[in-house]
Amino acid sequence: MDPQLVEALALAGKHPELAGWLAAQRVQQQVLREKFRQITPPAGLKEQIISEQAASRRRLAMRRTAWFAAVAGLLLLGSLALVWLPSRAPENILARYQHRMVRTALEGYAMDMLTNDPAAIRSNLERRQAPADFTLTGPLQHTTLMGCAVTEWKDAKVAMVCFHTGKPLQSGAKSDKSDLWLFVVDRNEVPGAPETAVPKIAQVNRLITATWTEGGKLYFLGLEGREQDLRQYL
Amino acid sequence: MPGNVDFESLVARFYAPLYQFAFSLTRAEADACDLTQQTFVVWAVKGHQLRDVSKVKTWLFTTLHREFLDWKRRHTRFPHLELETTEGELPTVAPVNVSGLDIALVLGALARVDEIFQAPVALFYLEDCSYNEIADILGVPLGTVKSRLARGIGQLQKLLASDIAAGQATANL
Numbered sequence: 001m002d003p004q005l006v007e008a009l010a011l012a013g014k015h016p017e018l019a020g021w022l023a024a025q026r027v028q029q030q031v032l033r034e035k036f037r038q039i040t041p042p043a044g045l046k047e048q049i050i051s052e053q054a055a056s057r058r059r060l061a062m063r064r065t066a067w068f069a070a071v072a073g074l075l076l077l078g079s080l081a082l083v084w085l086p087s088r089a090p091e092n093i094l095a096r097y098q099h100r101m102v103r104t105a106l107e108g109y110a111m112d113m114l115t116n117d118p119a120a121i122r123s124n125l126e127r128r129q130a131p132a133d134f135t136l137t138g139p140l141q142h143t144t145l146m147g148c149a150v151t152e153w154k155d156a157k158v159a160m161v162c163f164h165t166g167k168p169l170q171s172g173a174k175s176d177k178s179d180l181w182l183f184v185v186d187r188n189e190v191p192g193a194p195e196t197a198v199p200k201i202a203q204v205n206r207l208i209t210a211t212w213t214e215g216g217k218l219y220f221l222g223l224e225g226r227e228q229d230l231r232q233y234l
Numbered sequence: 235m236p237g238n239v240d241f242e243s244l245v246a247r248f249y250a251p252l253y254q255f256a257f258s259l260t261r262a263e264a265d266a267c268d269l270t271q272q273t274f275v276v277w278a279v280k281g282h283q284l285r286d287v288s289k290v291k292t293w294l295f296t297t298l299h300r301e302f303l304d305w306k307r308r309h310t311r312f313p314h315l316e317l318e319t320t321e322g323e324l325p326t327v328a329p330v331n332v333s334g335l336d337i338a339l340v341l342g343a344l345a346r347v348d349e350i351f352q353a354p355v356a357l358f359y360l361e362d363c364s365y366n367e368i369a370d371i372l373g374v375p376l377g378t379v380k381s382r383l384a385r386g387i388g389q390l391q392k393l394l395a396s397d398i399a400a401g402q403a404t405a406n407l
Binding site: 028032033035036039045048053 | 245270362
């Protein structure tokens with residue numbers, strides 16, 4: 001017991017008037033205590049608290065289940081992506097590059113420079129920050145140049161060099177129309193590109209194409225025709 | 235471990251005293267119910283953090299008191315009154331329930347006690363809490379509890395005496 005209270009009780013024991021006051025206080029406190037305890041909770045409060053808690057647990061469990069399912073799904077997708085992407089993605093990128101360049105050749109483009117002067121072409125490409133120090137195969141060095149253009153692959157510049165093979169044109173076609181195209185880009189821009197200078201032949205859209213790497217550049221040559229027609233220029 | 239405390243047993247043991255404490259602070263059944271329920275919601279979420287099982291009662295009362303302070307802050311900013319809560323301010327037309335008036339009289343007087351004394355006084359009368367427990371629940375030093383209780387009980391007694399005297403004077407008219 002509180003020492004001060006012990007002292008107060010001892011003091012009250014010695015003084016009848018103080019003892020009477022203390023007794024009256026005790027009665028008053030007891031009455032007040034009883035009054036406070038007359039406050040009764042409404043019927044059903046206990047059951048409501050318990051049932052709300054059970055419902056809340058169920059909601060939490062459902063939320064957890066949904067969360068775990070979502071995480072598991074993401075992990076599965078991530079695992080699949082890890083297995084699938086390394087083997088497929090670079091090939092896809094190369095294929096996308098090839099299709100894009102073929103579409104550029106077939107669906108129309110504006111040549112930035114019309115000339116048969118190789119030096120002028122290189123100079124134009126260099127000024128436009130496209131690959132200009134490319135190496136032409138022996139046969140290409142003797143093929144008629146028509147001009148050049150610069151196209152883009154992602155953020156990289158692609159040099160497009162246009163040739164005319166001299167084969168008979170289809171009726172209605174302009175006599176100055178190009179029919180052989182060479183695209184040159186930094187090899188690092190196209191993951192999955194061949195690593196050697198040995199040309200890889202493939203049909204892309206209407207063009208027969210050859211793809212190879214030399215000196216850190218990716219070369220992509222295409223024409224409408226057969227494989228042997230193309231091989232004449234490699 | 236409190237984590238092992240059975241929720242239903244805990245509710246059965248403490249919901250009534252918690253409700254009484256809440257009601258003595260808010261004087262509104264709906265608010266007291268909300269505060270009591272919210273206290274157990276907080277227990278369900280955070281109760282496992284309590285290491286000492288002997289402190290469950292103090293923990294629950296402390297939580298309810300904090301919830302009450304938050305509730306009061308919100309209601310001060312966004313007061314809203316429902317019909318039940320304004321009944322006391324409406325003209326009385328039905329016969330007065332004497333036993334109900336007694337509780338109402340005590341709580342009405344408590345409501346007029348300085349706000350800072352109300353919680354310690356309610357705890358003192360409701361739960362037979364020791365000074366130390368009240369200090370733990372309210373998060374104030376022991377000496378502060380003693381002084382607040384002494385002054386709060388003093389104010390309450392004066393107000394009750396004055397109310398009773400006024401009631402007798404009205405009855406004598």
